[in-house]
Amino acid sequence: SAVISQKPSRDICQRGTSLTIQCQVDSQVTMMFWYRQQPGQSLTLIATANQGSEATYESGFVIDKFPISRPNLTFSTLTVSNMSPEDSSIYLCSGRAGTRGETQYFGPGTRLLVL
Amino acid sequence: AQSVTQLDSHVSVSEGTPVLLRCNYSSSYSPSLFWYVQHPNKGLQLLLKYTSAATLVKGINGFEAEFKKSETSFHLTKPSAHMSDAAEYFCVVTNSGGYQKVTFGTGTKLQVIP
Numbered sequence: 001s002a003v004i005s006q007k008p009s010r011d012i013c014q015r016g017t018s019l020t021i022q023c024q025v026d027s028q029v030t031m032m033f034w035y036r037q038q039p040g041q042s043l044t045l046i047a048t049a050n051q052g053s054e055a056t057y058e059s060g061f062v063i064d065k066f067p068i069s070r071p072n073l074t075f076s077t078l079t080v081s082n083m084s085p086e087d088s089s090i091y092l093c094s095g096r097a098g099t100r101g102e103t104q105y106f107g108p109g110t111r112l113l114v115l
Numbered sequence: 116a117q118s119v120t121q122l123d124s125h126v127s128v129s130e131g132t133p134v135l136l137r138c139n140y141s142s143s144y145s146p147s148l149f150w151y152v153q154h155p156n157k158g159l160q161l162l163l164k165y166t167s168a169a170t171l172v173k174g175i176n177g178f179e180a181e182f183k184k185s186e187t188s189f190h191l192t193k194p195s196a197h198m199s200d201a202a203e204y205f206c207v208v209t210n211s212g213g214y215q216k217v218t219f220g221t222g223t224k225l226q227v228i229p
Contacts, residue, residue: 001161042205042219043159092158102147102166102209104217108158 002028002097006107013083013114020079021091021110029095029105032070034078037090037109046091049076083114117142119208121220129228134178134193136223138206141187148189149207150180153222159205165189176200201227 003026013019025032032049047055047068055068070076080087093107122137140146147166151159163174170182176199180191189206206220 042221045217098166103149103161103164104207104209105161106151106159111156 001103002026002095002105004029004093004095004105004107006093006110008110009108010111011113013112015084015114017083018079018081019083019112020077021093023076023078023093023107025074025076025093025095027074028097029074031096032076033094033096033104034066034068034076035092035094035106037092039089043092046078049078080112083112085114088112088114117146117208117210117216117218119206119218119220121204121206121223123223124221125224125226127226127228128196130198131195134191134196134200134225136191136204136206136225138189138191138220139187140189140206140208142208142210144210147209148180148182149209150174150178150189150191151205151207152202153205154202162191162204196225196227198227198229201225 005024007022034046035043036046037043045058046061047057049055049068049070051070065081067079090109090111092109094104096104118141120139149164150162152162153159162178163172165172165182173179178193180189182189203222203224205222209217
């Protein structure tokens with residue numbers, strides 16, 4: 001299985017500030033993704049992190065609010081910008097690996113609380 | 116179109132009794148199916164996966180699931196529940212098309228009563 005780490009593991013932030021979350025994956029991973037999990041809910045895909053180019057965002061998510069970088073194969077960052085209490089969620093980094101790249105593995109998540 | 120339906124949002128079992136978590140799917144392509152577990156304040160851990168090989172899949176911690184194409188189901192079972200099994204479980208489907216769209220179920224919260 002792939003190994004994925006994230007930091008910070010949790011943070012409490014003030015409204016209007018920004019937080020950058022880092023994700024490191026091992027070399028087995030091909031594609032990288034960022035998800036949001038709001039309290040008591042399932043996962044929602046924010047974007048696919050593309051190496052060396054702009055991320056591919058899902059409907060309802062925009063680059064100005066969630067800028068993403070992936071400077072190399074094994075590292076990506078997600079920034080949550082100009083935060084509001086509605087951004088309080090768990091943010092999960094995910095990577096795809098496996099024989100046909102069909103299996104997704106997840107980082108431990110970053111628990112964000114915005115006051 | 117692709118979708119996943121987890122039929123129960125909450126399941127409660129007594130310790131030592133069988134567990135059944137139900138999942139139905141729809142997919143236009145040959146699907147790959149997964150079960151993940153999420154313990155409180157933890158990330159998602161892969162329990163098991165079906166990727167067009169054997170239809171009965173064994174996973175970690177004594178869990179298994181059977182892919183039934185005729186019923187479009189991929190139910191998760193365990194013969195005997197343990198207290199440590201209390202968690203949220205997600206059924207996930209991906210397609211085998213050129214763009215591997217991933218769809219998550221809404222989750223089933225498993226409670227294990229001592």
